[in-house]
Amino acid sequence: MVENIVETVNLSKVYKRKNVEIVALNDVNLQIPKAQIICINGPSGSGKTTLLNIIGGVDRPTRGKVTVDNVDITRLGESQITRFRLEKIGFIFQFHNLFPTLTAFENIELPLILSKKPKETREKRVSDLLEIVGMKERADHKPDELSGGEQQRIAIARALTNNPTLILADEPTGDLDSENAIAFMKLVKELNKKQGQTFLIVTHDPLVSQECDKIYAIRDGKLRE
């Protein structure tokens, strides 16, 4: 039997606004096996970001259960789920969300500082990551001195920093041209192959979805294969 890194059981998220109920997720049952690249697409407002946020522990479901790496994260308290995010999850955002006042190096170093790693360990790890994403010479540059593709590579490096079990990406190529989108997916494939990293990617980009092991579609909060 294949080990699942993520499992959701009847996962639902309902937003109540005055007397209107918005069902963002409706009984979602999803299994993600280890070391796979999974894509999710669907129209705007269908609940893709909501699903990603709940699996990544930044949002809480209304009903249902989420297991990540054999831990039911819906049962974790605030400080436990913070640690879960720090150690188990890597986030890649559409607009990369790098800190503009920090250099590429410092942006990647941040999760290591948060997990209180000693300085030598941090420096070694960051320069390894810069190597992996091919940005070694740009270590001391601020985000606004880098191209969109380069910024996204730094963001990937930051997501990888604490060697997470699962990497979540929300429209990671939404802001990139096709050349950079292809390069991004090449890097994802490489990491997946070499380090066995699991990816869950929300995307509309065919350049991305064609490289995935499996594609799901979401419509009105319902998940389909």
Add this chain to the structure above:
Amino acid sequence: MTVAGITVGVALILVLLSLVAGIDAQVKSSIRSLGGADITVYNATITGARQSFFLGSSATLNESMVSDIAGLPNVYAVSPQSTEVVEVNSILAPIWGIDPGTFDIVSGGLNLVGGREIAQNDTYVAVLGKGLQQLFNASLNDQVSLQGRPPFNSNNYNLAVMGVYETGVAVTDRGLYVPIGIVQNLTESQGRVTSILVKVDNPNNVEAVSSEISGLFPDVRVVTASTIATQASQLLNTLTVFFGALGVVALVAGSFGVINTMLISVVERTKEIGTLKAIGASELTVLKMFIFEAVILGCLGAVVGVAIGSASSFILSELSFRLLPTAGRLPARISPVLTPVNVAVSLILGVASGVLAGLYPAWRAARMKPVEALRHG
């Protein structure tokens, strides 16, 4: 500027503390200048300032009172004194004319740091305050030139420096002591003096002797060490309430400025805070970051405030020396004194109000939900 309120508050509090320290020093020096002198007698009707401007000399007590008072029971010694502002080497300075024969007995004498005191037979001599001596870079036996000022005659005297004294009160130390006759000549008030110092044989008799003097001369004001202390503490209370209230108001206003600025910066950085929390920063980490920022803001405000407060205290003490009358009684001559403790206290108050103001915005930032922060834009 966002920390302006803290700056103003800190500056006001520092000026207040300096003034309090100044008054304290003044009281001590006044009491010391009475020395053993338990009682000082002034003219009661007109203040020194008005007299100098409108009537000429502030020396209005008849010198014959000296022997009258000396004849009273329980009086141990009596010494006349005349005070004015003159130009010494073209610099304005307070001058005290004393009677060498009695001054020491009544007041305990000057605190000399060089040379000697004025002797009975001295004529054209001066004992300079340390500040004045340093200003002129004068050595013993050097000559200083004394110039009378309108409305008095503009006689010029060359005086030999006999000694140097130090009281620790800046204003006093920028003055000089001379034989009383010189001041009387300068102010054309022969036979009259500004004040009369009295020493009583026994401290228990101070009250009795001062009421006796009051009874004998209804027009004079009789001041004892305890009345000086009372006056000073009244003045001190007024000042403390006034500046203290201003300072607290400014600090509170300043704190709201900091709260406002930081709340805006929390909102502006919503996305960054969200990202930080999403990648695993704990509430405590975010809280510490924003409190650190508040500490920086508080420090900035407090340091600038201390700079402004120090400058104001300095200017005030210069002004008090230049503008206020010299009739050496309280509250005529209050000059702020900066002490390291006062500077430290105002610094700490400023930083503390910055940090207190930062607590709420920092808490808001720490409690921000990462989802909402990420969706922010």
